[in-house]
Amino acid sequence: xxxxxxxxxxxxxxxxxxxxxxxxxxxxxxxxxxxxxxxxxxxxxxxxxxxxxxxxxxxxxxxxxxxxxxxxxxxxxxxxxxxxxxxxxxxxxxxxxxxxxxxxxxxxxxxxxxxxxxxxxxxxxxxxxxxxxxxxxxxxxxxxxxxxxxxxxxxxxxxxxxxxxxxxxxxxxxxxxxxxxxxxxxxxxxxxxxxxxxxxxxxxxxxxxxxxxxxxxxxxxxxxxxxxxxxxxxxxxxxxxxxxxxxxxxxxxxxxxxxxxxxxxx
Amino acid sequence: xxxxxxxxxxxxxxxxxxxxxxxxxxxxxxxxxxxxxxxxxxxxxxxxxxxxxxxxxxxxxxxxxxxxxxxxxxxxxxxxxxxxxxxxxxxxxxxxxxxxxxxxxxxxxxxxxxxxxxxxxxxxxxxxxxxxxxxxxxxxxxxxxxxxxxxxxxxxxxxxxxxxxxxxxxxxxxxxxxxxxxxxxxxxxxxxxxxxxxxxxxxxxxxxxxxxxxxxxxxxxxx
Numbered sequence: 262x263x264x265x266x267x268x269x270x271x272x273x274x275x276x277x278x279x280x281x282x283x284x285x286x287x288x289x290x291x292x293x294x295x296x297x298x299x300x301x302x303x304x305x306x307x308x309x310x311x312x313x314x315x316x317x318x319x320x321x322x323x324x325x326x327x328x329x330x331x332x333x334x335x336x337x338x339x340x341x342x343x344x345x346x347x348x349x350x351x352x353x354x355x356x357x358x359x360x361x362x363x364x365x366x367x368x369x370x371x372x373x374x375x376x377x378x379x380x381x382x383x384x385x386x387x388x389x390x391x392x393x394x395x396x397x398x399x400x401x402x403x404x405x406x407x408x409x410x411x412x413x414x415x416x417x418x419x420x421x422x423x424x425x426x427x428x429x430x431x432x433x434x435x436x437x438x439x440x441x442x443x444x445x446x447x448x449x450x451x452x453x454x455x456x457x458x459x460x461x462x463x464x465x466x467x468x469x470x471x472x473x474x475x476x477x478x479x480x481x482x483x484x485x486x487x488x489x490x491x492x493x494x495x496x497x498x499x500x501x502x503x504x505x506x507x508x509x510x511x512x513x514x515x516x517x518x519x520x521x522x523x524x525x526x527x
Numbered sequence: 528x529x530x531x532x533x534x535x536x537x538x539x540x541x542x543x544x545x546x547x548x549x550x551x552x553x554x555x556x557x558x559x560x561x562x563x564x565x566x567x568x569x570x571x572x573x574x575x576x577x578x579x580x581x582x583x584x585x586x587x588x589x590x591x592x593x594x595x596x597x598x599x600x601x602x603x604x605x606x607x608x609x610x611x612x613x614x615x616x617x618x619x620x621x622x623x624x625x626x627x628x629x630x631x632x633x634x635x636x637x638x639x640x641x642x643x644x645x646x647x648x649x650x651x652x653x654x655x656x657x658x659x660x661x662x663x664x665x666x667x668x669x670x671x672x673x674x675x676x677x678x679x680x681x682x683x684x685x686x687x688x689x690x691x692x693x694x695x696x697x698x699x700x701x702x703x704x705x706x707x708x709x710x711x712x713x714x715x716x717x718x719x720x721x722x723x724x725x726x727x728x729x730x731x732x733x734x735x736x737x738x739x740x741x742x743x744x745x746x747x748x749x750x
Contacts, residue, residue, distance in 0.1 A: 356616040444625060447611050478530050487539035490610065491700055492625035494617045506703075507710055514706025520530045521540060 282308045286328065286372035287317055289336050291386045299383070302336075303328045303372070314354060314361035314375065315340055338387040345500055348436025352377060352387050358441040358498055361387075378441045393449045394435050397456035401479045405469045417467035430462035430508060432501040439495035439505055451488035452479065454495040458508040464515065474519065477512075481520050486512055542602045543704045545595040546697045553592055554694055558728065561735035565744045568667035576663035596639070603632045628696050631689040638686035646670065654679075671739045680740070687732040695725030 284305045292299045305328040306320045318338055325335040338361070340350040345363040353376040354364050366373070381389035407413070419427075439454040440446045446453055460476045463469035480486040486509065495505045563574040581587055607629045614622050644650045646669070649658040655673060659666045673679045699721040702708040708717045738744040 442613065442617050444611050444613050444622070445609065447609075450609070474530055481530055481532055481536045483533045483535045485533065485536055487536050487704075488609075489704075490606075490625055491621065491703055492619075493621035494613070494619060497617065497619045497622075504711065506714065510703050510706055510709040510714075512706075513704055514709065516536075517540075517706050520532060520536070523530060 281310075282371065284308050285312065285317055285366055287321070288372050288374045289321075289386065290374070290376040291336060292377070292383055293334070293385065295382065295384055302333060308366075310367065312366040314352075314364045314366070314373070315343060315350060317366065317373075318361070336386050346434060348434035348500075351436040351438060351441075353379065353441065358438045360436065360500055363500070378437055380441050380443075380446055381437060389437075391435070391437050394437060394440070394453075394455055397452050398435075398459060400452070401456050401460050401463075401476045402472055403456070403459045403463060405463060405466055406472055419467060423465055426504075427462055427465050429503055430458045430465075433458055433462075433503055434501060436500065438498045438500060442494035442498040444492050444494065445488050445490040450484055452482070452484050452486070454489075454499075454505040454509060457486055457489075457512050458503055458505050461508040461511055464512075473515070477515055477519055480512055480516055486516055489513075538602060539606075539704075542599060542606070543701050545599045546694075547701050549591045549595050550599055551694055551698070554690065558731050558735060562731060562738070564667065564670075564735055564738035565747075567742065568671075571667045572663050572665075575659060575666040579660060579663060600632075600636050600639070604636065607632055624696055628693060628700070631693040634685070634689045635693055638682070638689065641682070642686065645673075667739070674736065674739045680736070683736055684733065687736060688729060691725050691729045691732055695721045695728065698724070 285308050287304045287306070289302050289304065290299055291302055304321045304326075306317055315338075318336060322335040325333050327333055338350065338352070340362065341347045343350075343362045345360045348360065350361045351358060352361050353374075354361060355369060355374050358378060361375070375387060377383045377387045378389050381391050381393065384390050433455060435455060437455070443451070443453065445451050457480065460480060464473045464476055489509055491506075493506050496503075499505055560571075560574045560578065564571040578584075610625075610629055612626050612629075614626050641651070645655055646659045649656045649661075655669060657665060657669055659669055662669075674683065699708075699718055702717055703714065708714055734744040734746075738747070741747050743749075
């Protein structure tokens with residue numbers, strides 16, 4: 262007993278410091294242009310602490326040579342804010358969709374696999390065309406109607422609970438994580454959690470409520486809210502922690518009460 | 528402003544509703560009748576005979592069971608075809624429930640087709656050519672004879688388990704799809720309630736099946 266204790270004690274004292282990797286191995290799923298096929302390329306860059314995916318991509322861009330020594334074109338990606346609020350650097354990292362700016366190398370298993378999001382048209386390398394999400398926002402009237410440019414006075418007062426809930430929905434940065442992780446969304450067949458949460462945001466607004474039925478109309482279309490399969494991946498992957506399933510189920514209630522049973526009031 | 532309902536919206540809402548009313552209600556009735564077997568062959572045969580004496584039984588059976596069942600099954604397959612499962616990359620519980628709901632749906636498509644042709648119509652050559660509904664006096668013996676064949680009994684165990692899962696999870700899905708359950712806490716609590724209900728229903732369903740090969744069911748002779 263004493264021997265075991267002392268041996269375990271000594272081993273914990275002499276344990277070597279955590280082995281730091283000498284290099285970072287990154288596999289990138291690339292595409293030269295929208296019509297050409299995808300292919301994988303492997304890169305290795307020197308390790309230093311606190312690297313993120315973007316700093317690795319910048320490093321590769323400086324010297325675009327694959328890990329087997331073959332010069333190649335510099336990989337292309339999108340980035341902007343570098344603090345997880347713009348959403349443009351979203352990509353699939355080790356199989357999961359997330360922002361590359363906040364993906365720290367020290368927290369990732371190597372080799373690190375970078376892929377463009379699969380649910381949007383792939384333009385080149387890690388760049389995708391996310392305009393279908395902006396089309397959804399137009400279809401659901403993701404704005405408050407204002408009549409003229411004259412001073413309308415102070416807006417209607419809002420309940421603090423509603424303000425809190427609306428704030429959560431207002432944080433959406435249209436990054437596309439929810440659509441990428443959704444097992445129902447494929448080929449723009451479903452308006453998706455991103456747009457449904459914005460319907461909730463604007464239907465909760467006292468002025469926005471006046472055009473509720475126009476937003477509801479968009480949710481009752483062929484690609485509307487009933488395409489939700491309740492897998493709930495959207496709420497798991499949302500980087501802004503938006504209560505997306507809550508928004509979908511609130512809108513399910515509106516769709517049932519006003520869409521399905523609205524005729525009972527006529 | 529009147530809202531226009533798309534075809535998909537109406538078909539999905541009908542699919543969600545038909546799973547609870549009438550199919551879910553019928554499943555509860557079915558387990559109730561099956562459980563009569565615990566009291567012996569005479570009690571079960573009488574229950575089958577009583578069902579046959581329901582007024583307008585032909586219309587009840589066609590409108591209340593066959594049409595909703597075929598609709599729910601066929602449109603369910605259409606929905607299943609749309610799924611693009613990604614459970615290995617996103618292994619969250621609800622994502623597994625999503626996949627299992629579709630797998631049990633496909634299992635049930637074949638199980639219920641076999642089950643209805645077998646007992647309701649007696650159209651499985653080499654196994655059973657007598658409709659249980661038309662011969663209530665033989666009902667217990669027909670079922671009992673088949674359940675003594677191990678492969679048939681195992682098929683029924685799988686079928687009952689798949690049915691109970693699909694229904695218990697289906698109640699939860701109905702509650703969120705119709706906007707009854709909304710918030711995270713309510714989702715969690717109704718989830719637990721559906722699991723508890725499913726466990727009870729599974730025990731009732733399996734016990735009724737066992738009662739056809741062991742007098743009194745699992746606890747036969749003890750109670």
